[in-house]
Amino acid sequence: MNVTEIFQKYMGTGLITIWFLLALIYLFINEKKKPMRILFIYVPVIILLLYFNPLFSKLFYRFLGDEIYFRICWLLPVAPVIAYTLVCMLNNLQGRKRVCFGAVAISVIVVSGKLVYSNPLFSLAENVYHVPQAVVDVCDAIKIEGREVMAVFPDEFLLYVRQYSPVVCMPYGRDANYFELHAMMTADEIDVEALAGEAKYYGCHYVVLSQTKPLKGDMSDYDYEIFDFIDGYVIYKDTTMNFGLTPR
């Protein structure tokens, strides 16, 4: 991705960045204090020039890649500059004009941005751990005091299991796409024989599946018996594995 595309992504809808650039122009014309001019006009401009400098970006990409190039933009004091400019503008107004301008400016900020909490990835926390309650319940059910256990989970568990429990291990996590076992777990209909074989290969003490997931075959035919039903999930336990604290 080139620097312009990254900057466009950083700008998002773009309006806040436009207000920031306009604020820089306003301060350039009106700000008299030298320290303020240096910090909030010259420095942002130089950082922007550096950001768009092909030599700088080439060096950055070479050593750090392009994924985090947007973080250079964090050096731009967007919020303080906009807030300060707004305060300066309001200071030059009196009475009703001041109130009206203030109200309009704040409305413009609200309309230009997007409420962070409106992101669909936000949801009401189910517990104090901020992980789905099913993760807590399943991990608590399968953990064995004094040792680690290996379990394979459906995708909706992958981000949370290791945050909640350091003793529940997984054959794959967020990097799931590289694993054949993951492909088996996410198939429309699970081939039990193949899944059980692969789970055994990774040493899985447990296999956790959604209760609604269609299965082709019976897990008990491959040494995985039903251990528990929790929050819409069925937990299968490998009957041939060692669950003790010492090796067999």
Added chain:
Amino acid sequence: MIAIQILKLSIILFIIPTIVGSLFVKVDKGAARLPFMWISGQILLWAGFQCICVPLILLEKRFTMVQQLFWIYTGCLLLFSISLHFGRKKRRIQNFQVIEGTDERKPHRLLWIVFWALLALQLVLAGLMAYEEGDDAYYVAISTITENADTMYCKLPYTGGTTGLDARHGLAPFPIWVALLARASGIPSVVLAQVALPMALIVMSYGIYYMLGKQMLGNRNKALPLFMVVIELLVLFGGYSVYSAENFLLVRTAQGKSVLANIVIPFLLFLMLLLLEKLQKEEGAGAVYWLLLACSMAAGCLCSTLGALLTCMLVGVIGLCAAVCYRRWKVLAPMALCCAMPVLVTVLYLIID
């Protein structure tokens, strides 16, 4: 039990940094205030943590050792701050002052009420709302593993498997600091990272904007509540891009990169503003100021390996601008010295990479 855990965490996150921060009251005439002492104290603790933790990670030592050394460091700082406090008291030098009462005139009081209400809302939502954040699967898992297994960056966070040392991530061990808080307070790392720490860090971030606003506005301090409300609105409505620092503050609060974007960088801007004003008045910055600047840059490295580059870039650009505008080239020498930790981290990064 929970009350004791919260009390312990409050002591570690608020009381200890504030006491330690009293070492920096001479940085500026406004430095003897609670927000400055709290934040600068935390920055000093972070810098020390970085200096202790990174070598021990690279040497593959146990986490317990980091803990022991960090508490010795904190203890020494506490003793030094307290003895300095009593020394000053004897000499009748002001130790700290509370923030003066807010302007009682109605519009300002109303704006302060709006500010506090919006802040309270953000803190409540930090506790009530969960965000499906992919990177937490890495960072929070690192903290959870460290807290329980006593190893640092030697286990795969996604799976729990054993691996060789992940030295590259170990150069910015912010998750290890979270694990340290978890061990010390008894609150699990995941609860700390998802609930308790975001609350403290959000307040800290606004504390920096408060200090920055106060410094920027100078004698127009009556406009400060409006400044703060506008900052809050920009943060709350910062969801226009997933890359914005404001979005990071509310979404990924306890991740090192968010702390870099919303605490370390704004604090560096504040310190730079202090320096530029001193240059304007043709005053010297003083050794304590440079120490705080060096600590802030080290704290940036603790948060993210990119912190080394970003803090150097910011201080370098501002330093060059200041040197040119004020014809004070001498200012560049202490600034360069303050970059020691970021430069060291960069060298290590390049060697490891």
